[in-house]
Amino acid sequence: VLTAEHGRGSVVIAAPPGEAPAVTVDGPDCALHNITVWGSDAGLPAVSVSPGAGLVLEECSVEGGRVQVKGPEDEEGGTTAVVLRRCRVEGARLAGLHLAGGVRARLEDTAVTGVDGTGNGRIERARGHARRTHGVRDVVAAPGSTRFVHEDDAVRIECRSRGGKE
Numbered sequence: 001v002l003t004a005e006h007g008r009g010s011v012v013i014a015a016p017p018g019e020a021p022a023v024t025v026d027g028p029d030c031a032l033h034n035i036t037v038w039g040s041d042a043g044l045p046a047v048s049v050s051p052g053a054g055l056v057l058e059e060c061s062v063e064g065g066r067v068q069v070k071g072p073e074d075e076e077g078g079t080t081a082v083v084l085r086r087c088r089v090e091g092a093r094l095a096g097l098h099l100a101g102g103v104r105a106r107l108e109d110t111a112v113t114g115v116d117g118t119g120n121g122r123i124e125r126a127r128g129h130a131r132r133t134h135g136v137r138d139v140v141a142a143p144g145s146t147r148f149v150h151e152d153d154a155v156r157i158e159c160r161s162r163g164g165k166e
Contacts, residue, residue, distance in 0.1 A: 004034035020044035031056040039065020043093040054081040066092040071101030090114040
């Protein structure tokens, strides 16, 4: 767990120029609180979560790159989990949030904005839940099935592969 002692924005983790990501998560039960993450290139991940890992981002800003979460390719490989709570993801290219493989994602009070490209999110064989979000309705889904359920301010996003190569 990494928490900014003096509040949101007082600690910045920045990727060196030309390198990505600024934050790589390889283990379970990791968390960032009140941290600002700057990517080095809008087209690359600023935050990368590896298969089988887990990350909670709470009251964080991710700027200049996407949050990329990769899960195991098959169901036997377990699950990768990510939670974004009261966060802002902005200034990415193609997608602000990219979920692929066996991923469970939850977004609460989170904004995904300023994405230059096809949409604010990209989902490949992942499941997620979004509440009180801004920008998450613009989702690009890879081959498979995607379902959006709108309830009041909530959006529920599910995407499952129907077999075949992606």
